Amino acid sequence: MKVSKARCMSEPAEKTTRRPDAERTKADIMRVAREEFAEHGLAGGRVDAIAARTQTTKRMIYYYFGSKEGLYLAVLEQAYCEIRDRESKLSLATLHPAEAIRQLVEATADHHDESPDFVRLVCIENIHYARYLKGSETIRTLNLTAIDTLADIVARGRAMGVFTKPIDLLDLHMFISAISFYRVGNRHSFGTLFGQDMGEPDVRTRHKRLLTDAVLGLLGYAEAA
Amino acid sequence: MKVSKARCMSEPAEKTTRRPDAERTKADIMRVAREEFAEHGLAGGRVDAIAARTQTTKRMIYYYFGSKEGLYLAVLEQAYCEIRDRESKLSLATLHPAEAIRQLVEATADHHDESPDFVRLVCIENIHYARYLKGSETIRTLNLTAIDTLADIVARGRAMGVFTKPIDLLDLHMFISAISFYRVGNRHSFGTLFGQDMGEPDVRTRHKRLLTDAVLGLLGYAEAA
Amino acid sequence: MKVSKARCMSEPAEKTTRRPDAERTKADIMRVAREEFAEHGLAGGRVDAIAARTQTTKRMIYYYFGSKEGLYLAVLEQAYCEIRDRESKLSLATLHPAEAIRQLVEATADHHDESPDFVRLVCIENIHYARYLKGSETIRTLNLTAIDTLADIVARGRAMGVFTKPIDLLDLHMFISAISFYRVGNRHSFGTLFGQDMGEPDVRTRHKRLLTDAVLGLLGYAEAA
């Protein structure tokens, strides 16, 4: 598989001798493939369907990605890269720790709400026991920054004396992710069983506030401090 | 108890030994199908593979369930029935509200940890936009007791003055479910990315305590009360 | 195949010792089978579908008719018996020959128009190269009376000097049948291609008059005679 470019997907065309369409063709395929796999899963996604919605042909999919699985992996890597990029764009270092937590929670929840494809791909990947994630050089070397961001905020809060309880950073991250993820990933079953649409703006707002409160509570945030 | 016992196909076989034994055949198929679908999803699951691991033939799958989708739906319904049964067996009515919450959280988390197949099926169903769930008369009339149980505890806690903050019951339920669900559903990607196995006993214990603390915090549990 | 009762299907129950339901069960099966085969053909008709619309079970179909083909044959025989019965009820012997021809043509056309199932079964049987017809003792011994009826009319007409041209009786019968049959059997393709519904009352009337005219013409009917 010749795909594992650790540097995500930005690279603005490089101006080499090869036809300038190559990158565009690959991007076109990946965009469609992402929709297809997010919609139907790896087993349910159809190479034919992807090719049909692309400017190019099936042969090119194999030329560039080697196999259906190779394409799926590329899609997965791209999705994680985007998440990493979004995470690393947050600048919470100058905020009051409680406010930083609030903004981090909101950003995380919003990321998930706005990227249902990503959530679906992660669900799908877990159905496959994260087999592709595990096999991906790219993703294993991908530094997810969420923990670092959290670490900084918590350290500052503790130094300032506003966070008073000890809590494992990974647990804290899991907590924030779990709620954010569940709201999107389980939206359809939850909505069906309980009649609540978790996409509604005020439900969304309420859940973010709830999560912020819970997280601050776990950190032992002393409001008065 | 407002829960209308919609038959969950338990009834232990009226006449002991029947002729060619339809119930056993169906149960045999469903047991195997559940494994197959939970493992590979609806698209990835193979009717052939199911039949091969069964005492009967592929033909009988169609005889009893009509189609692969029909079988999947039957499996899904059964899985939800079991969860409902487990939920309704909890008797927390006599416990102190805080203790009841703790036990409810623990039971919920344990249910999920011990039923990874259920969690996977729900993920899969959400990938299908809960289409089968929505189409299932059985499941739509299935009274999920979780909310009732929660309602009772919260009402008692509030009456006793130990729960001091207002919180929506559905949000509370979502909160507990989300953490319980994510721990199992996203175990593989989380483990791969962060190097933590959420199945380990002490992680599990820690997460349950964390969730209990968070929930009690959201309820405004005043320990001294 | 135990079915070949030359005497068609009348026999009013016989009052023997056997369960009185036997004949009714058979008749029930045949009624449904006739619909099914007329609708979908021999290959397209489904034993399951027949059984499902019957008061009895699939097993009984095999008990009484031996096989799908046996049932089809029984249906075919019954259909031809009914036609024979209808034909033999015509009493044209006392009419003026030209009037008799007119009534015979009308009756034939009406028979076909009112028995689309029969027409369809005959089409289907011809698709099978009349294999079942050829193999049927019952039908081979069935005296189709159409030719006799025609023969009588033509003989009388010729004796009276009103039919002046010689014409083969079988050709004459073919002529009348062909138009009557085509109107029903090819109704759907004809209607689609030419936008004319041959079932409409005035089209039907027109065609009957046309056919009568043509037949009388072929017979050299001299009106003034």
Added chain:
Amino acid sequence: MKVSKARCMSEPAEKTTRRPDAERTKADIMRVAREEFAEHGLAGGRVDAIAARTQTTKRMIYYYFGSKEGLYLAVLEQAYCEIRDRESKLSLATLHPAEAIRQLVEATADHHDESPDFVRLVCIENIHYARYLKGSETIRTLNLTAIDTLADIVARGRAMGVFTKPIDLLDLHMFISAISFYRVGNRHSFGTLFGQDMGEPDVRTRHKRLLTDAVLGLLGYAEAA
């Protein structure tokens, strides 16, 4: 000539020898499929049987025609196209109207006698209530020329004063078609019941003469004119 030549897929292969040769593959499949469907009907025809008698594989049938029904429709369209082509090749414009009628009747009867596959396919299609015909853009826009041809002859005959009776053109066409069609379509049942083989040359000749006479009679052909 008001006939819009809707392409009937004739075009003799633009580039002589192509690469893997799609047209030949399709034509090969259709030739065999036509035999199979004409022989056994849509329900009775087997895709496997078609593939086996072809130079290619079953897979290609689905590649080119999508489904068994798609292939059947293609066969049906082709059969109708051929008929239209045959019809449009008749040049009766310069003949005496009575002679033109005779040749038209003979050609129509001959067409049917020489294309039993076409007749069988039309029977089969009528069993299906002309559902495929109705759904076929191609066939619905196919201008059947028979009526035009007839119209021209009748108009000339009337202008010349040799055709003296008014008659609906569609009825006239129905008449000619019905006899021609019945002779082939119902050959087997008719032969079985009445012991006459309608394929025999002198029967065929006799029927053509009979039909010509009847048609001219309906037109009020005055020989002396």
Added chain:
DNA sequence: TATGAATGAGATTTCATTCAT
């Protein structure tokens, strides 16, 4: 690079028929 045709293996589903009681 690019393309349309081709394909083998295997997927789901169907069907007439029979068995056990």
Added chain:
DNA sequence: TATGAATGAAATCTCATTCAT
């Protein structure tokens, strides 16, 4: 006579992948 369960064989259709140019 009656019934529901069972079945083997074969039907239709699908899919990722590769070939020839």
